[in-house]
Amino acid sequence: MESQESLNNVIIIASLVIFLFGMFQIGVAVFYHKYYINSKRLDTEKNFREKLDLERNERARIAHDLHDGLQNDFVAIKNYVNLLSFDEQNQEKINYIKHLEQSIDLATKSIKDISYSLMPSKLKLEGLIPAVSERFSILSKGSQTYFELEYEDEELVIDENIAYQVYRIIQEITNNLIKHNRASYCKLSIIVNKNTLKLTFEDDGEHFNYKMALNNSGGMGLLGLNERLRSTNAKLKHIVSENLNIFKITIEL
Numbered sequence: 001m002e003s004q005e006s007l008n009n010v011i012i013i014a015s016l017v018i019f020l021f022g023m024f025q026i027g028v029a030v031f032y033h034k035y036y037i038n039s040k041r042l043d044t045e046k047n048f049r050e051k052l053d054l055e056r057n058e059r060a061r062i063a064h065d066l067h068d069g070l071q072n073d074f075v076a077i078k079n080y081v082n083l084l085s086f087d088e089q090n091q092e093k094i095n096y097i098k099h100l101e102q103s104i105d106l107a108t109k110s111i112k113d114i115s116y117s118l119m120p121s122k123l124k125l126e127g128l129i130p131a132v133s134e135r136f137s138i139l140s141k142g143s144q145t146y147f148e149l150e151y152e153d154e155e156l157v158i159d160e161n162i163a164y165q166v167y168r169i170i171q172e173i174t175n176n177l178i179k180h181n182r183a184s185y186c187k188l189s190i191i192v193n194k195n196t197l198k199l200t201f202e203d204d205g206e207h208f209n210y211k212m213a214l215n216n217s218g219g220m221g222l223l224g225l226n227e228r229l230r231s232t233n234a235k236l237k238h239i240v241s242e243n244l245n246i247f248k249i250t251i252e253l
Contacts, residue, residue: 074108120167128163129154129190132170136188143178145203150189158197158253165232166197166251172225173201173247181205181245192253201247208245210238 078101085097123131129151136147158166170188177183183205191198214222229236232251239246 074104078104078108123163123167124160127156128158128166129156131167132188132190135171135174139174139178145178145183146185147174148185148187150187152191156190156192158192162197162232162251162253165228166199169225169228169232169234169249170199172222172228176222176225177201177203177205181208183245195253197251197253199247199249199251201249202244204243205245207240209240210236210247 081097081101081104085094120131120135122134129149133149136149139145140147174186177186181203183203186201186203186205189198189200191200210222214226228234229249234249234251237248237250239248
């Protein structure tokens with residue numbers, strides 16, 4: 001009887017984990033639908049900055065809710081599952097509980113990764129250079145591309161809103177590079193000269209024409225990148241040399 005009750009408890013918890021994760025996915029979908037509807041209302045060139053501010057605020061809110069809400073719920077569920085394994089003699093049930101704990105760990109990690117992707121805490125707490133450095137370290141370990149970062153001042157101080165947009169520009173370019181360029185190496189140089197921020201990307205991936213790719217883009221990657229460039233009044237120059245793709249981005253601070 002007690003064994004049956006223990007198994008029922010495990011099934012209930014597993015169902016709760018699936019339900020919570022499903023609700024999380026629905027919440028993310030609702031957010032992007034809400035953002036899309038709101039952005040359509042703001043879909044004029046003069047309101048690019050307002051639209052990106054809306055995105056930034058929504059990302060920060062959802063990242064906070066995921067970290068402090070859903071992630072903590074999964075931690076509590078895992079603790080309860082651990083209690084169920086105490087004094088359990090049935091090996092089949094023990095294995096089932098272990099699999100459930102592993103599933104909870106994977107779900108918790110996914111939430112943490114999504115939360116960080118939405119609004120990296122290091123960007124807010126430590127600044128642009130440490131945040132980009134951490135991102136490059138993660139990308140180098142998790143992809144076929146090695147990313148290198150060059151900079152003059154690790155404690156670079158720029159306006160928080162500009163730092164956020166610059167980080168997203170870097171994110172858009174590196175995401176596109178991994179997905180489409182098949183590069184094995186990418187170097188980013190960040191230099192501030194008086195009131196000008198200069199980003200220079202160099203990669204050994206497949207050559208392409210940026211303007212043509214932008215006009216033919218069916219996805220949001222290059223379109224999102226172009227919109228962020230325009231919102232910050234950035235100038236982009238794409239150079240194709242014999243062995244490298246080179247992007248030079250200049251932003252007035």
